[in-house]
Amino acid sequence: MADSPPIACAPCAGGLCGGKGKETLNEGIWKSNPIAIQVLGVCSALAVTNRLENSLVMGVALIFVCVGTNLFVSLLRDVTPRRIRMIAEVAIIATFVIVFDQILKAYHWEMSKQLGPYVGLIITNCIVMGRAEAFALQNPPIVAMVDGFANGVGYAIVLAIIGFFRELIGTGKVMGETILSGDWYTPNQFMILAPGAFVALGFLIALFNVLSGANKPQEEDKR
Amino acid sequence: MTPEVSPLVILIAAIFTNNILLANFLGMCSFLACSTKIQTALGLGAAVIFVMTTTTAINYGVYHGLLVPLGLKYLQFIVFIAVIAAFVQFVEMFVERFSPPLYHALGIFLPLITVNCAILGASLFMIIRNYTFLQSVAFGFGGGAGWTLAIVLMAGLRQKMGYSSIPRPFQGVAITMVITGVMAMIFMGFAGMVTIQ
Numbered sequence: 292m293a294d295s296p297p298i299a300c301a302p303c304a305g306g307l308c309g310g311k312g313k314e315t316l317n318e319g320i321w322k323s324n325p326i327a328i329q330v331l332g333v334c335s336a337l338a339v340t341n342r343l344e345n346s347l348v349m350g351v352a353l354i355f356v357c358v359g360t361n362l363f364v365s366l367l368r369d370v371t372p373r374r375i376r377m378i379a380e381v382a383i384i385a386t387f388v389i390v391f392d393q394i395l396k397a398y399h400w401e402m403s404k405q406l407g408p409y410v411g412l413i414i415t416n417c418i419v420m421g422r423a424e425a426f427a428l429q430n431p432p433i434v435a436m437v438d439g440f441a442n443g444v445g446y447a448i449v450l451a452i453i454g455f456f457r458e459l460i461g462t463g464k465v466m467g468e469t470i471l472s473g474d475w476y477t478p479n480q481f482m483i484l485a486p487g488a489f490v491a492l493g494f495l496i497a498l499f500n501v502l503s504g505a506n507k508p509q510e511e512d513k514r
Numbered sequence: 515m516t517p518e519v520s521p522l523v524i525l526i527a528a529i530f531t532n533n534i535l536l537a538n539f540l541g542m543c544s545f546l547a548c549s550t551k552i553q554t555a556l557g558l559g560a561a562v563i564f565v566m567t568t569t570t571a572i573n574y575g576v577y578h579g580l581l582v583p584l585g586l587k588y589l590q591f592i593v594f595i596a597v598i599a600a601f602v603q604f605v606e607m608f609v610e611r612f613s614p615p616l617y618h619a620l621g622i623f624l625p626l627i628t629v630n631c632a633i634l635g636a637s638l639f640m641i642i643r644n645y646t647f648l649q650s651v652a653f654g655f656g657g658g659a660g661w662t663l664a665i666v667l668m669a670g671l672r673q674k675m676g677y678s679s680i681p682r683p684f685q686g687v688a689i690t691m692v693i694t695g696v697m698a699m700i701f702m703g704f705a706g707m708v709t710i711q
Contacts, residue, residue, distance in 0.1 A: 330546060330687045334631050337539040381599070385592035393588060408638035411591045415631040417543050485537050486698040493691030497683040 312437045319441025325418040326449040326492075327499035332418040335409045336450055337488040343466050346454030348402055350447025352391050352410060354440060357419050359387040361439030364427035380423045381414065388413045418442055453491050457482045521652035524645070527708045528656025534632050535664040536698040538639070541632030545665050545694075546687060548626075555669035559662025561623040563655065565605070566636050569598050570654030573637040574647055594637045599628045632661055667697065 325331045332353075339345040363383045364371075371379050392410045395403040403410070413419060422442050427435040458464055461483030463471035471478075481487045534540045541562070548558050573594050581587055606624045610617045627633060636657045640650045671693055680689050 331543065333542045333546070334539045334635075337542065378599070381595055382592065385595060389588060389591055392591070408635055408642060411638050412540070412631050412635055414591055414595055415629050415634050417629065420629065484702070485539070486695040486702065488539065489691050489695030489698055493684070493688045493695065496691060497681075497688040500683040500685075500688065 312434065315434060315438045316441040319438055319443075320445040320448065322503075324445040324449065324499065325421075325442050326446055327496055328503065329421075330496065331421055332416040332446065333492065335412060335416060336446070336453065337485075337492060338409050339406055340450055340454040340457050340488060340491070341461065341483045342405075343451065343454040343458045345402070345405055346450040347447070348395075348399075349406065349409065350443070350450050352388075352395075352413060353416070353418065353446050354443030355391055356384060356387040356413050357422060357439035357443040357446075358436050359439075360384050360419055360423050361427040361435040362432055364423040365430060365432040365435035368428050376428070377424075380420060384419050384423070385414050418446060449495065453488075453495060457487060457491055461487065519649065521648045523708050524649050525652040525656040528653050529660040529663065530701060530704040531708055533660040533664060533698075533701050534636065534657040535661050536694070536701045538635065540635040541630050541661055544626055544630050545661075545668065546690060548623075549665050549668040549690070550672055552666060552669045552673065555665045556662070557619055558623045558626070559658070559665055561620045561627055562630065562632065562661055563658030565598070565602060565624075565627050566633050566658035566661075567651060567654040569594075569601055569633055570636050570640055570650045570657075571647070572597055572601060574640060574645075574650045577641060590638075590641065594634055598633055598637075602628045632657065664694075664697065668694065 319325070323329055326333060326336050335349055335353075339349045360380070360383050364380055367379065388411060391413075392403070395406075395410060422439055426438045430438070455465065458466075459470060460479050461481070463469055463476055463478045482491065528534065532538065535542070535545055544558065548554050576593060576597060577587075577590060581590060581593060586593075602624050606617075609620065609624075636654050640653060645653060668690070672690065675689070675693075684692070
């Protein structure tokens with residue numbers, strides 16, 4: 292993905308550009324990845340990534356909420372008065388979050404308990420609100436859904452990466468299966484505790500900076 | 515959570531051992547955005563303490579007085595966020611009308627707070643942990659104070675950091691994250707002091 296052709300309108304990080312599905316996808320998943328590049332919605336990215344399984348469920352939750360919200364915000368964009376659009380967006384987001392929370396509670400009670408308040412906190416996740424505000428309000432429903440999906444996937448991928456490494460290093464397991472064990476590997480508890488989450492995300496953001504060429508040398512910044 | 519735990523213990527725990535930012539990762543967005551100057555961090559922190567304490571109290575009343583008797587527990591998310599948004603709006607208008615100096619000091623931070631996940635998170639934790647009313651208020655105040663402590667410390671560090679040369683990929687958010695991690699580790703040192711679930 293890194294060697295895909297650069298998008299002409301890179302400066303508009305809000306993703307207002309294009310309107311074409313493929314560019315929107317690339318924008319959401321890679322070019323302006325919600326967590327690693329824009330650093331939005333990091334609360335849950337830190338909180339639920341102590342296990343890969345939790346990270347994946349959270350990723351699915353965000354994709355679901357983001358696609359649904361973008362679809363409805365976009366459908367209602369011509370009839371929503373500008374002044375109350377924030378409240379309308381929050382109401383739509385909260386509706387989808389409640390639906391997902393109820394499904395999770397009904398079918399995966401254990402998982403719902405492990406994620407604790409973080410499913411509910413998707414309401415205040417800046418990614419969902421940001422995409423609704425910056426993209427869905429100006430674009431037709433289908434493209435808005437693609438954008439929601441792309442950002443959700445971008446979020447889910449980063450969560451999966453962090454979750455994978457934190458679980459592997461912290462407990463020697465992946466999805467509950469022991470991978471690293473024996474006398475040569477002692478699980479490093481640090482990674483599944485709170486500080487490990489911050490450090491892991493910090494290093495991941497730094498890695499993204501290297502790969503995407505952000506934080507370029509000074510000369511280019513001055514231009 | 516048993517009702518015997520004194521609110522004071524919860525208050526201390528919410529500040530140090532279960533710091534809402536460093537242990538529960540809430541309020542990261544504004545933490546990253548507003549931790550560049552100590553002055554700003556203090557202003558935002560004061561607003562957060564105030565709003566978090568009052569909204570946990572209001573939400574406690576709404577949840578146990580309205581949602582539970584009516585069997586509408588599943589509406590808690592939307593009701594809580596509505597309460598928070600309405601309360602913040604109200605406070606903003608009130609402060610603007612009666613205390614312009616305070617409005618200039620805190621006013622710009624108030625709208626930011628509606629979308630601060632720590633505020634909603636405090637209310638949700640209160641429900642999950644079955645706190646009593648006093649425990650909830652103590653948790654709300656302690657949570658806000660702990661968040662303020664973390665953001666002010668971070669602002670101080672970031673002001674100092676301006677003088678150090680940081681590897682290029684780490685500049686900005688990445689190094690802030692790593693430092694926050696170190697800070698979280700330090701706060702874990704308080705863990706033996708008091709424990710709440």
